Amino acid sequence: MSYQIPCSPVVTETEEKKSRFICWLGPVTDKAAFLRVLEKVRSEYPDASHHCTALVIGNPSNPDTMQADDDGEPGGSAGRPMLELLLKQGVGNVGAIVTRYFGGTKLGVGGLMRAYRGAVGAALQQAELKTFIPLINAEVCCDFSEESRVRFLTSQHLGSCNDAAYSDKVQLPIQLPADQWPALKAQLQAEGIACKTLEPH
Structure with a gap:
């Protein structure tokens, strides 16, 4: 990649x-x-x-x-x-x-x-x-209690979190190197946190 x-x-x-x-x-x-x-x-x-x-x-x-x-x-x-x-x-x-x-x-x-x-x-x-490693844009949907965990895991994978949107859940846009995404996605899913890939940057 x-x-x-x-x-x-x-x-x-x-x-x-x-x-x-x-x-x-x-x-x-x-x-x-x-x-x-x-x-x-x-x-x-x-x-x-x-x-x-x-x-x-x-x-x-x-x-x-x-x-x-x-x-x-x-x-x-x-x-x-x-x-x-x-x-x-x-x-x-x-x-x-x-x-x-x-x-x-x-x-x-x-x-x-x-x-x-x-x-x-x-x-x-x-x-x-x-x-050059392309960046991936993704979005994580989590509970309020999970937001700090998501931010921590994202930083561990060299990513950054953008401004979150708050409703009954937290919608958190993230950006990280494409080669880091599979591992982060697997961690989030293992913890029951929903996430999806957006259009590559």
Whole structure:
């Protein structure tokens, strides 16, 4: 359920038969924000031959959004190998932009695939990655006498409780790392306390 995400953007440069490949790789959680970065990169390198991209938003094993663009390179020779590498390495919430300056020698589809994949690989090696664990939103319904127990158990599982709603019962919204939820849920149910998962955050 957890996956790797980049902490901050990095820029690296590789070369293949005198063609330069400049890779921007950084954290992305929003497609529109990624497109703004792409426009900035285009303006920084206006005379470049291509600006190929790959984007993975969410968990790389089941992304919310993923896309690749060859930007005029032969179909499947640039964006797709970039995207495949990000997915293979288990990196999510990430965007990659590889800017190419043509060096005068055609690389062929196989050479392009290696070069673009290699550019992203070099950036991944330079990038600082951290483990991202998605959060789960849940709601607990308990008696007044059980509220402090629920708050204690939630904190034991690295979670937090939000403002409770009081009627004949206590409705207590909680948020905690997704990998902690099964154990907390089992504890609450064992003590006869009702709980349900809300939409993942």
